[in-house]
Amino acid sequence: MFPELNNILNSTPDSFKSSDFILVSDRQADASFLIHHYLSFYLRAGCKVCFLGLVQSFSHYSAVGQRLGVSLAQAREKGQLVFLEGLKDSIGAILQEESSQGTQHLSYLRSPGAGLKGLFRFVESSVRQNGDHDDGESWGPPVLLIDDLSVLLSLGVTVGAILDFTLYCQATMCTELQGNMVILVRCEEEDADDDEEGANLLQRGLVHQCNLALHVEGLPTGYCRDIHGQMQVWWRQSGETMYNPRKTFHFKVHDKGASFFARGTSSAVL
């Protein structure tokens, strides 16, 4: 969890906005550090977390989580964390002769054109499961984290099917259950003729749906040892107002966290 990012977004594990859909995107950079931030943030907040880890193993997230002060293994044992290990479960889903109930949430691997209804059912059942703390109290509002949604495009799932899935997740998680969603998507190079199906179209579709967009890019001036990139924070209001404030910050990722600062105020510059 990154305290400076909490300050920028005006939220803490004790006090955060609910019913939020947070979109994390990157272009020629790696925004996965933000997924690790939100994972530790919501676990510390006592929320029930459903994490779809589609591109890394559980041990990877667990190792990073340890550095940020949370134990994913303990959270999973207690029932606070439901983790879908996409890489590991995918092999079973592909090698089976026919789709079974146990792998229905990964049915898109065998039939990409069928959509992500099975995956949505998995998310819905995970967050609606009853489960209490050891001391008998129930968990906080549910949270859905996905890393990374754009990999589904490589598996043949269409942008439309993914946007349908996120719409349903948002309706259930945010509108009905007053929980939050954090989704990572990786963008391609910007292209003037950007009509075609691809990650950029997916990102635009998700920006239309989200409340807060965090976009990470490398510095336009190139590599810098002390500044690893820039992050644009775009607060998207409920839809009626014209004013959607945007701010850009520079950041540096450390071994156990990340620093955020206003442009031009890096300690290497001052």
Added chain:
Amino acid sequence: MLLDVLQGAEPGGFILIQDTVKCTGRGILKCFINAALKRGEDVHVLGFEASETEVCAGLDRSCVQKLHFHKGFPDPLGWMCRSSFTVDQLTSQHITKLIKDSQHAKAPVLVIDSLSLVLRHHDPVVISQRLQVLRKGGDIKTIISLLHSDLHLHGVVGIVSHLASTVISVAPANNEHHAVATTTRRSKSGKVMQEEEYFNVSEDMTLSVQAKLRQHGHVQKEQKVAEVSNAALILNDLRWRFLL
């Protein structure tokens, strides 16, 4: 022109509001809903992307009973069997039945929020045909729809725009408290007028137009007047030279 469209809403018209990620059009859409309710018109909203609470927020509470929200959201595709209206039901037969069941004295306004979700699941030519049938059928006064133009191929946006009698495209302005609306209006005679205006949507869904940026018809008229004046001056000058 934007206020004329808002207040007029001519019968048989199809008003298309186009937005992008840079500037949302849902605010203007709600202004149109509010204006229709205040005129005493019944408004049927096919809500696929936003909840009823979100759509009704800010609308005039004294008229809300004339708003009929058909719950596509949160189940627009019928995955959970909880929807009262799915994207597959956007046909002239379903909508005509919906309206007749409501027993209105006058033809209501139909609002689609949004057409983008419908076009994700149906051929744009088929949807355009259905909208055209609804327009000409006489059971609906006006159709107003939101379209996220940056989520579709240019050709698809073109097909739907061609069907519309008025297209309102919104974009951000330099002033962060306003946006720019480009209104293109096609009259029944085929004449096309376009105007760009700054606008702002207040919390009670009142649309205010701040200033006109450029009015194509008006600019052409001014240019013509200037040309005549120059010609008159030259002619006058020649007369004087001749007389002298």
